[in-house]
Amino acid sequence: MFILQNQGEPLYEWIPSTERSPVHPYYDAERYCDDEPDAKDVQQDLESLLAVLCNRHGIDKKTIAISQSHGKVDQGFKVSFHFVVGGPVSTPAICRQNAAEMNAQLGQSRILFDEKVYKDRQCMRTLYASKEGEARPLLPVSHADDDLAHIIQTGVPGADHDMSGERKIGDRAGTTPRAAPDTKVSKTRLTAREEEAILREIKALGVPALTKPLITFTPKGSLLISTRTTTCAIAGRQHTNNHIFYVIARSTSSIKQKCHSPSCEGRESSVGWLSEPLAARIFGDRST
Numbered sequence: 001m002f003i004l005q006n007q008g009e010p011l012y013e014w015i016p017s018t019e020r021s022p023v024h025p026y027y028d029a030e031r032y033c034d035d036e037p038d039a040k041d042v043q044q045d046l047e048s049l050l051a052v053l054c055n056r057h058g059i060d061k062k063t064i065a066i067s068q069s070h071g072k073v074d075q076g077f078k079v080s081f082h083f084v085v086g087g088p089v090s091t092p093a094i095c096r097q098n099a100a101e102m103n104a105q106l107g108q109s110r111i112l113f114d115e116k117v118y119k120d121r122q123c124m125r126t127l128y129a130s131k132e133g134e135a136r137p138l139l140p141v142s143h144a145d146d147d148l149a150h151i152i153q154t155g156v157p158g159a160d161h162d163m164s165g166e167r168k169i170g171d172r173a174g175t176t177p178r179a180a181p182d183t184k185v186s187k188t189r190l191t192a193r194e195e196e197a198i199l200r201e202i203k204a205l206g207v208p209a210l211t212k213p214l215i216t217f218t219p220k221g222s223l224l225i226s227t228r229t230t231t232c233a234i235a236g237r238q239h240t241n242n243h244i245f246y247v248i249a250r251s252t253s254s255i256k257q258k259c260h261s262p263s264c265e266g267r268e269s270s271v272g273w274l275s276e277p278l279a280a281r282i283f284g285d286r287s288t
C-alpha cells in the first residue's frame with residue numbers, strides 16, 4: 001500500500017476540475033481562536049460537523065476519514081479539520097453545494113465548512129503535510145492506518161479523467177504535479193462518445209433523462225453513474241434531497257439504479273443490461 005512519506009513537507013493533492021474531476025466528497029472546516037481552546041470544545045466542534053455531514057450523505061461517521069491540523073498561527077490559534085467521505089463518488093462542484101447547505105444547517109455554529117476549497121486546480125494538503133512556512137501537519141483523527149482513505153481521489157479510477165487519468169500529488173501550483181508512487185489506477189477512461197453511448201442505451205431502456213450524470217469507474221472496474229436526479233424508481237417518488245445513481249456491473253453488464261436516500265439504502269431497481277458490443281468496448285476482457 002502507498003504510504004504518504006511526506007512528514008511536514010508541503011505536499012498537496014491536485015484536483016484539476018470543479019465539474020469534471022470525480023472525487024470522494026471532501027470538506028474542510030476551520031475556526032480561529034485567540035488562544036488554544038479547550039480539548040472538549042474542539043471535540044464538540046468535531047461532533048457538530050460530523051452530525052450534519054453524516055446526515056447530508058446518509059452515512060455513518062466511521063466511513064469518514066478525518067484529519068486535523070490545529071495549531072498556532074499568526075492570528076492566534078486555528079482549529080482545522082479535513083474530511084474525506086468514503087464510498088460515493090462526487091465532484092467538487094457538488095461538494096461545494098453540500099458545504100453551503102450544511103453551513104446553513106450549522107447556522108450560528110462557531111465552526112463552519114470552508115466553501116472556497118472547490119475551485120478548478122484546487123490543491124488540498126495531504127496527510128502529514130504542513131503548509132509552507134508552518135509547522136502544523138495534518139494528522140489523522142480516524143483511519144490512522146489507512147492513508148489512502150484520506151486521499152480525495154483514491155480508488156477513483158478515471159479520476160482526472162479529462163486530464164491524464166492518473167491521480168496527482170505534488171507541490172502547490174507553480175511546480176508540475178507528479179503522480180504519487182504506487183497509486184496508478186488502471187487505464188479506465190471513457191471517451192465522450194462512450195459516455196454518450198452508455199447514456200443513450202440507458203435512456204432506451206426507459207429511464208428518463210438524467211440530471212448532470214457523471215460516469216466513473218469503481219475500484220473493481222464497474223461503472224458508476226452519479227446524478228443529480230431525485231426521481232427514484234426504488235421509492236417510486238421524488239426525493240427531497242437525495243440523488244439516485246446507477247451501477248453497471250463489469251461482470252454481467254447489468255444496470256441497477258441505487259439511491260443515496262437512507263430509506264432506499266441497500267435496495268436497487270433493475271434497469272436492464274448494457275448491449276454486448278458496448279459492454280465489450282467499455283469493459284474489454286472480463287475473464288479476470
Ligand SMILES: [Zn+2]
Binds near residue numbers: 234235239258264
Ligand atoms: Zn430512493
